[in-house]
Amino acid sequence: MSEDFLKVALAAKEAAAELAPLPRAPKDTALRAIADALVARSAEIVTANALDVEKARENGISEYMVDRLRLDEARIGAIAEAVRQVADLPDPVGEVIRGNTLPNGLELRQLRVPLGVIGIIYEGRPNVTVDAAALCLKSGNATLLRGSSSAYESNTVLVAIMQDALAGTEVPAGAVQLVPGLTRDSVKELMRARGLVDVLIPRGGASLINSVVEESTVPVIETGVGNCHVYVDADADQDLAIEILINSKVQRPSVCNSAETLLVHAAVADGFVPRALAALAAEGVTVHGDARVAAYGAVVPADEEDFRVEYLSLDIAAAVVDSLEDAVAHIRKYGSGHTDAIVTRSVSASRRFVALVDSAAVAVNASTRFTDGGEFGFGAEIGISTQKLHARGPMGLPELTSTKWVYTGEGHLRTDAGTVIASGEAGSR
Structure with a gap:
């Protein structure tokens, strides 16, 4: 694993630990700061994006794909508005999915919690850089972003702007990271970063998705092509x-x-x-x-x-x-x-x-x-999952969480005879 990749991966892992317990307010403040910064610095984004568009045309990319790549002030404004919409959405972290009091008196709850560090591998569209970062941040996750080389200039500026915006908030700037490098080696590093990255989400064509699913040692949520x-x-x-x-x-x-x-x-x-x-x-x-x-x-x-x-x-x-x-x-x-x-x-x-x-x-x-997260009322989506485990369809905030069980007792002890309370009072099995 290269030193450059290890640096950003460790920064994301550290940021994820700081971000996970934050309540809603500081996350929403950070998201609105990102939205404001994107609009305020739109000229920088347009300039960087023009380099990507020029290079794409030189490489013979179709105009349909160039359209997916292109950013202008109107599209940047729409991206910023999508970030504000994410800020307005309910925070899924801490939601009680189910719970009850067991016959032995233990109070049992299943809570939504962040996944941790989410790696996103995607093609073409630089708006995904912001959409993914916003959704991950709101759901308490740090993110490692690996966009296509065709959008590298755009993505570099977008991530820098987001990190600068986070620097003035309670959310650690390391929560949004761009995977360094333009070659497939950097993609492989992300796919093999088990222990540093908790889940990978590929977005793009069939070849990209199949490659990630088949080669990754990190768990993958598969987003599918749209036939x-x-x-x-x-x-x-x-x-x-x-x-x-x-x-x-x-x-x-x-x-x-x-x-x-x-x-x-x-x-x-x-x-x-x-x-x-x-x-x-x-x-x-x-x-x-x-x-x-x-x-x-x-x-x-x-x-x-x-x-x-x-x-x-x-x-x-x-x-x-x-x-x-x-x-x-x-x-x-x-x-x-x-x-x-x-x-x-x-x-x-x-x-x-x-x-x-x-x-x-x-x-x-x-x-x-x-079929779109925004149209379904989820805010910007991380992708459309076509698999059947964990998430299916447009992936909004709840789909970027896992769960943990919390049970609370009063000195409950499990014994062969049943449950007892540490004070000595008998309970039921």
Whole structure:
């Protein structure tokens, strides 16, 4: 382990111990100081970000990915506002999840507590740097941030501004750390820092997530890619279906909750597919269609891989299916377990779809774009978890905590005969 990495990891671990017992007020004060500093120093951020954007274009990165990277004053203002929203949220630390008094008189409680040091490995978007730091801080955790090299200049300035803002508060500045280095070696150090880092959360494409899950010795909360589906049922309101489809695909195509696949029930294909192809074409979307979709208009012929891709662009796969069950089978085969939507007027169909689709979020007559911590009222999210242990779906503050059991007695002693009180009074087993 390099000296540079060890330095920031130890600083984060020390800060986590100081941060964990702090009550809500000093954490909220620190978050508002960060928000104010981001706005006050936005010119520095824009200047650093321009270097990243210029380098990205020189390296031939697509404009959709450049858009994810770009920061301007308006976006910085929105990031700062998201930090203020996190400050306004309830503090999960210390919440009693459950508790009772046992028959032997022991008072038992299960409390939320911080995880400790959270490592975040992420790609592209520098807003994640601030979102992750804010959520970790509010939930009592220190964070080690390892963004992509494409956003290194932006992330360096953002972390420096946050640390400067924390220096004037009760929250230790070491609670927010940037992992040094631009090579994969620094990523490996973070993945192997068991004992210094309590949990890793990867955010990005499938290759990044799979790499972290397979190589890390630190426990991982897996966030998944977003191969999201819109299924148009036989009993769909077709006007509504067009609006939901276009919003799901076009409103912001470069994010994980945008739709990547359209499925249409064969009973309405004659009427709906031509309308959908026209509406998508009007928005500049390229359709990768199966043979049944191709019968209704010009599309790019789709193969198996087209239905597995997270495009993150103005591209969408499309297929005609013979039943709701076939739509579900398609989603199970090709989907990523992120968000899948049904458009239907049938209550029974929507209930069956919800019951059968095993995804972190299922939308009924609504855009896939709502699977988001902010839209769910959680404030900025740390990611969308598609695994089933610990957390699933948008990860807000509660998902960044663990629990511990606290039991309180009056000298309770466990013996072979049962429970006794140290004073000698007999209790029950």
